[in-house]
Amino acid sequence: MKPTDVLKNEHLEIKEMLSVLDKIVEKAALEQNVSIEDLVDILNFIRIFADKCHHGKEESILFPALENAGIPRYGGPIGVMLLEHEEGRRYVKAMNKAVEEYRGGSPNALEEFIENARNYISLLEQHIWKEDNILFNLADQYIPVEYQVEIMEKFRVFEEKEIGEEHEKQLRVLRRLVEAYAHV
Numbered sequence: 001m002k003p004t005d006v007l008k009n010e011h012l013e014i015k016e017m018l019s020v021l022d023k024i025v026e027k028a029a030l031e032q033n034v035s036i037e038d039l040v041d042i043l044n045f046i047r048i049f050a051d052k053c054h055h056g057k058e059e060s061i062l063f064p065a066l067e068n069a070g071i072p073r074y075g076g077p078i079g080v081m082l083l084e085h086e087e088g089r090r091y092v093k094a095m096n097k098a099v100e101e102y103r104g105g106s107p108n109a110l111e112e113f114i115e116n117a118r119n120y121i122s123l124l125e126q127h128i129w130k131e132d133n134i135l136f137n138l139a140d141q142y143i144p145v146e147y148q149v150e151i152m153e154k155f156r157v158f159e160e161k162e163i164g165e166e167h168e169k170q171l172r173v174l175r176r177l178v179e180a181y182a183h184v
């Protein structure tokens, strides 16, 4: 396995959660009602797994390695990816706020949540597409093989220090939700 394979596998897991979120959002739009507990689980997954664990490895390990390999940080794909991570964080913040307001009984909160969730899903889907099909090809081509081995070790240390047991825990949450919404 090379570093981009690890990240591509995580993309598959993130996309699975996006499709659960999409089902919940469309159901909520129809029924004007949603499980707060499931939304909280999804937002935790996004915060811990998608952002801290996955974007964390990209931002602190893969992107700097690409820069070292001669791909400039700004004015190219890395800069765009960083901006999109930031844009995603703004949608997540807005979704969190909307869930709290929905819990508090605010009448517009569900609409607010739905709009931000739809924006987040479409942002992340196209972001992942660009990484899988453009940026990661550059990484495979430009980062020397011996350095790719070092990156794998850096990923391992990052997981151990920053995420620990949460990685598996979040994947269990993903499995539960995929199952719960399988026939929705």
Ligand SMILES: [Fe+2]
Pocket (backbone or CB within 6 Å): 055, 058, 081, 085, 127, 131
């Ligand atoms: Fe990314």
Ligand SMILES: [Fe+2]
Pocket (backbone or CB within 6 Å): 007, 011, 054, 055, 058, 128, 131
């Ligand atoms: Fe990614």
